[in-house]
Amino acid sequence: MNRAAATTGLDIVVEPARVEASLWRRLRFESELLCREQLFNRYRDLARAIARRQARSRPDRGVEIGDFEQFAYEGLLQAIDRYDPLRGAPFAAFARRRIAGSIADGAARMNEIDAQYGYRRRVEQERVRSLGAGESDGNALDQLSAMAAGLAIGLMLEGTGLIGGADRTDHRPNAYDSLAWRELQSILVRAVGDLPEREAVIIRQHYENGLSFTRIAQLIGVTKGRVSQLHRAAVERLRARIAADG
Template sequence: MAAGDRRCPRKLRMSRARGPSGLELVLRPARVEASLWRRLRLEAQFECRTELFDRYAAFARGIAGSRYRRRASKRVDRSDFEQFAFEGLLEAIDRFDPLTGVPFTAYARRRIVGAIADGVGRMTEVDAQMTQRGRLERERARSLTASQLASLQPADPLAALSDLAIGLALGLMLEGTGLMAPASGADPRPTPYEGAAWREMQARLVREVDRLPDRERLIIRQHYDTGLSFTHIAQMLGLSRSRVSQIHRSAIDRLRARSGALK
């Protein structure tokens, strides 16, 4: 073996002794997650809470689906189970101590299962009849209505109602873009007869969502993609619910202004 060849193993050992490279750190999920926990706990970088939530949202949704299939009451909608699961996940993220050595999934599972049990137990018959999907739609409508009432001119009520209708239509279109999966399994998209123009406008709308300011884009995606309520988004971002509603309204107004074809 040549002298240069004999030195290669030593160089390799020295490289390993120095630890992983920056690229290796990025490519190792466990190290990336450890960095998120460190930045959240020690540096109070609360945007890490959103990243951790996104990492474990499917885990929480899976637990919700399992509990939903074994539910005792047929009145409670699956989306309600998912909202309770997300509530438990957010609580677990806020309370988890990574230094204990307990895997987060083991810690979070108990919180999520408990949150689902508590949430279903709290629901009255009236609450159960109004599904989470309906609550999200009402919440969305209240956000947009507040904006219209603030600027309503007595001489122009039809214009205000038209603006409100456009805002609600944008919400409906966002649900059909793939940003939000239908909770009931039904396909909310238009029929083939209406399809071409609708799909063209949806594609345009998705592009406009990507151009929104960071916080507006985050709230739109969490609300329409994950299906999080304003209350849970507020908890995740450390904002008030009213502030999340305002940001949602601002995002819809911005999308409406850019989507001239809807006017």
């Protein structure tokens, strides 16, 4: 019970080591699958730091940092599934080797075309496919505008700290736009908070943490196609909410 800056009653009483042990216990022995995402979130920065370090130490073959991060996340997820919390070794030490190994394997696996095509473009294509995958009701222009609105929502969500809510850089474009931007942001924040749990996980992990659909599929235990469907459903829900509140 050591508190640096407790502000709530719960802060006063929780013990960090027990909190983590509780996540492992509930994931392994009580089948609480949401604990997997919480453990992933706890160690995501570790995976990211290893990815950055490895990216710096390798010659540039066109592999983007985003690719390194995806390999690192893959290693982290494998580590979460293989770790035995009863054996006493700290998870970070166990995970570090798996993450580094996963990055090395992944980078070796990538061929030049993959590398040239680039992580960023693949992610964008995933989104376009997801958003454009609905039934073709209405005319082509309507569909295009719906897709454009979906992609715009993605741009707003992405990397703005919108979802995490921590102190991040202010991405508001300028003084004039900032009011409208802020209003829209607050609508989006509320709307993401109101999404069904699985859709919210997908939005958070994809836009805030940069996880590809493949990694999210591994994280929540569904197929990549299902993630794509849920992503589309979530973005549509957000769009409807903006239309109603905005």
